[in-house]
Amino acid sequence: MKTRAMIVDDSSTMRQILRGLLEKNGFDVAAMAESGVEAVERYPEVKPDFVTLDMIMPRQNGLVTLEQIKRLDPNAIVIMVSSLAAEDSIVVCKEAGAADYILKPFDEAKVMAVLQRVLKD
Amino acid sequence: MTRPPSPQLTLEHFHAFIEPAIHVIEKMVGLSVRAGVPRVGTSVPQEETVTVMIGLRGDLTGTIVFRFRTDLVRRIVKGLTGDEETIDEIDGAAQDALGELANVIAGNATGNLQRLGLQVTVTLPVIAMGRDFRLVFPDIPELVVIPLETAHGDIEMSVTFAAKVNGDNAP
Numbered sequence: 001m002k003t004r005a006m007i008v009d010d011s012s013t014m015r016q017i018l019r020g021l022l023e024k025n026g027f028d029v030a031a032m033a034e035s036g037v038e039a040v041e042r043y044p045e046v047k048p049d050f051v052t053l054d055m056i057m058p059r060q061n062g063l064v065t066l067e068q069i070k071r072l073d074p075n076a077i078v079i080m081v082s083s084l085a086a087e088d089s090i091v092v093c094k095e096a097g098a099a100d101y102i103l104k105p106f107d108e109a110k111v112m113a114v115l116q117r118v119l120k121d
Numbered sequence: 122m123t124r125p126p127s128p129q130l131t132l133e134h135f136h137a138f139i140e141p142a143i144h145v146i147e148k149m150v151g152l153s154v155r156a157g158v159p160r161v162g163t164s165v166p167q168e169e170t171v172t173v174m175i176g177l178r179g180d181l182t183g184t185i186v187f188r189f190r191t192d193l194v195r196r197i198v199k200g201l202t203g204d205e206e207t208i209d210e211i212d213g214a215a216q217d218a219l220g221e222l223a224n225v226i227a228g229n230a231t232g233n234l235q236r237l238g239l240q241v242t243v244t245l246p247v248i249a250m251g252r253d254f255r256l257v258f259p260d261i262p263e264l265v266v267i268p269l270e271t272a273h274g275d276i277e278m279s280v281t282f283a284a285k286v287n288g289d290n291a292p
Contacts, residue, residue, distance in 0.1 A: 010245075011221040012214060013201055020203075056224060058245055083228025084242065085141075086235040104225045105148045 002028035003119060006048035008039040008065065009081070010057040014104070018052055018081070021108055027115075036065030043069055043076075050099070050119065055082035055089065063096060070097045077118055081106065130284055133237055135159065135265060138185060138280050141229035142269055146276070149222060150200035157268030157275065169252050171211055173223040176244035181234065183282025186256060187223045193274045194219065211250060220246035226278075239284075 005027050007018050012034070019029045031046040033039040037060050039051070051069065055062035062080060069076050080093045083104040090101045099118040102111060143154045171194055173187045189197065194211055198204065198218045227243040234241045258264065258281050269276040 011217055011224070013218040013221045016202060056228065056243065056245060083225040085229045085232025086240065086242070087232070088235070088240065089231070089242075104228065105145055107148075 002026060003049045004028045004030040004046075006030060006039065006043070006046055006051045007032045008034075008036065008051060008057075008062075009054040010034050011054070014054065014081075021111060025108075025112055036060035036062060036068075039065055040068045040072070043072055050077040050079060050115070052079050052081045052102075053098075055080060055084050055093070063093060066093060066096050066098055079114060079118060130282070134181075134234070134239075134282075135267070135280060137233035137237065138226070138230045138278065139267055140233060142226045142267075142278055145222065145226045145229060146197075146269065146271075149225065150197050152196070152200060152271045152273065154276075155270045157270050159265050159267045161265055163256060163264050163266070163279070170250070171216065171219055172249045172256070173219050174247045174249070174256075175223055175227040177227070177241050177282055178244065179241040180239040181241050181282045181284055183280070184258060185223070185227050185230075186277075186279040186281075187219070187226075188277040188279075189219060190274055193271070193276065196273050197222065216248050216250075220248055 005022050007015050007029060009015050009018065015032050019032065022029055030048050031042055033042055036057055053062045053065060062082065066078050069078055077099045078097065080098045080101040081104060082089065082101065085103055093101055100114045102114055139156050143156065146152055146154045169191045171189045171191065175185050177183045177185065191211060194215055198215045201218045201222065223246050224243065231241050231243065264279050264281045266277060266279045269278050
């Protein structure tokens, strides 16, 4: 059975890029959400094996979304995928339980290396 | 880490945006970019453009503005999405692609600014389309325009900001 992903990003362009990358590498994109609120609502029903989560989104940012998903499922594997390169953004997300933090723009090899590591742990 | 209360703005602060602009456009769009000669001032586009504005908040407040000519937009969207279809109009998908490109450049710049001792975050992009309009930033007088030169024409990146001093913005 394929590993199931949920992509959370307010940009349709980024959702399309990530979806293409994950499907090309054998993952099942079980759901895509365009906001943190939608992601939290749909998480219990979708039960993905991992989530890719943007940081800068309208209404509710990625950090708040991460905290809410971790409250729903403390074992949730959430990988932040963000353009914010400031070190404090990375630190605060990891402290809140993010499995890793991928900086946009990313390359396929980096994403796959992170996924292999976090899904193996 | 102790941060200076009133950081002096130098060329390094502008380079904090130029370096990620070149890197991100090359990596995401596949276009080679060279930074042209910066100038101070504003311009009024005489042709149809898409303008993307992103706010900067924190130790610096200001705005980073990208202006794309519509013919270049088609090349950029194709590079970003890999969509081979010709774009007939600058629709929501094209606007989203440009907003994301600008967001990634601005977000990457926050890392460079942090290395200069400044904690800055960015806002969601705002997009305007059209010609013959002027952007006005009444509280922050200096607008530095940095042309990003590509083989398909220039992208105009403008940066305007002020350092925060005791909770206020110093022009």
